[in-house]
Amino acid sequence: MRISTQSFFERSAAGMGRLQQKLFQVQRQIGAGTKFLTPSGDPVAAARALGVSQSLAETAQYAASRSRAGQSLSMEESALQSATGVLQNVKTLIVQAGNGTLTAADRGTLATALESQFAELLGVANSTDGNGQYLFAGFKGDAPPFVEQGDGTVNYMGNAGQRLVQVDVARQIAATDDGESVFGAVQGSAMRVPAAAAGNGGSGVFSNVSVADGLNYTVTFNSSATYTVSYVAADGTPVAVGPQVFTPGQSIAVAGLTMQIDGAPIAGDVFTVQDATSAGADVFQAVRDLIGALRVPATDAAAMAKVLNALSTADVKINNAHDNVLTVRSAVGSRLAELDSLNASGEWRNIVDQTYLSELQDLDYASALSEFAQRETNLRATQQTFARLQSIALFNYL
Structure with a gap:
């Protein structure tokens, strides 16, 4: 099979181009x-x-x-x-x-x-x-x-x-x-927070307050000697207990309320115990x-x-x-x-x-560098081979 010079150059150039591209x-x-x-x-x-x-x-x-x-x-x-x-x-x-x-x-x-x-x-x-x-x-x-x-x-x-x-x-x-x-x-x-009404005129001082249930209580003094405890029951019913006899320093214990009041409250004095x-x-x-x-x-x-x-x-x-x-x-x-x-x-x-x-x-740099070296060697070998082949002619041997 005869290969023309032009075809040889074209194929060689294309092969080297592919190698160079890779x-x-x-x-x-x-x-x-x-x-x-x-x-x-x-x-x-x-x-x-x-x-x-x-x-x-x-x-x-x-x-x-x-x-x-x-x-x-x-x-x-x-x-x-x-x-x-x-x-x-x-x-x-x-x-x-x-x-x-x-x-x-x-x-x-x-x-x-x-x-x-x-x-x-x-x-x-x-x-x-x-x-x-x-x-x-x-x-x-x-x-x-x-x-x-x-x-x-x-x-x-x-x-x-x-x-x-x-x-x-x-x-x-x-x-x-x-x-x-x-x-x-x-x-x-x-x-729960106990408090004395701002308008109290007596010298009653509360202490030792506790509530056994979740209700709010109000202690109202009818006189210096009696008081009434009022609250709203769990079912919403208003309840008033009294009048009760007041003894200074003695604990008031009504329903779930326990409270001690010292001093001398007067009629109209009010003490409350409410949720916070x-x-x-x-x-x-x-x-x-x-x-x-x-x-x-x-x-x-x-x-x-x-x-x-x-x-x-x-x-x-x-x-x-x-x-x-x-x-x-x-x-x-x-x-x-x-x-x-x-x-x-x-x-x-x-x-x-x-x-x-x-x-x-x-x-992976190790693999890539190895591949680069391999392809570079292939390209260089191809180029050297092409250079040698293209220089071969009959006239060189006459």
Whole structure:
């Protein structure tokens, strides 16, 4: 078979071109560090790699969301820790104020100290997350949630919303708590709150209060010697027990109520024992009422009874508020712990996906370099062979 010179050159050039193209492809793979340069190079692996890349992107987004939620919850936990400390200080001041040797000036000094604690607690309740958003404002994070009015009362201007963050495929977590549930609520197990009516004129002082059922009680003195206990039964029926004979210092025990009243109540004096919510769960109002009671000079037994009764009421309310803040703080801690767990599982999932993605598309450099050397040798040998063959002619042997 005779092969023309032109055909020889064309076939040789085409063969060397193919070898050079394959060598260039391996060289590009080495430069890019990937098994395939385009999806057409390995359609199945490319499709799987796309799915794994999307999973990695979602994992990264969830990790970023958990980071933001963790930052917000950490700042809330810090604020709640401060609130816990303030309420503990208030409880200590209440105990000090109950010292019978204190003068009106001493109680005024304690009231001033309570004013400072009140301001600190209000500042904690209006804490921000560092980005201008108020932690305890619900969805109204751009404005202070607690606003003090001219009369000293504090109004909650936020709402009951919780900012939820998607921290995993099927898990949303609350990154904040609304202020009403923190500073204006109590737990279901909160102590019942005894109180003396503001208009009491006698020197009766309550103590040793307990309730064996879930009812609210009212003790009304008909005279300095008799009283009537009224309540609403579980079936909604109003009940009044009395008049009963009053003996100072002797326990009143009617239905589920036990209460001791010392001193000398007068006709019209009223004492109540209510569940914590009915008695008012606003911690700011509890502190403000206590401050007001300590600032009134106790010049006689009736005035001193008002102070002592106010202290007892405030003590129970502050204890309930303190327990509520601790419960919320515990819930925040649980959410932070859950975020840590989700971060750990997210990191593990990320490692697994990265490993699989590497298996799909990362180049085996040892094999690729070996193939490159082999193809380069083949191309060089082909070129040298072509150079020798094209120089062979009959005239060279004449």
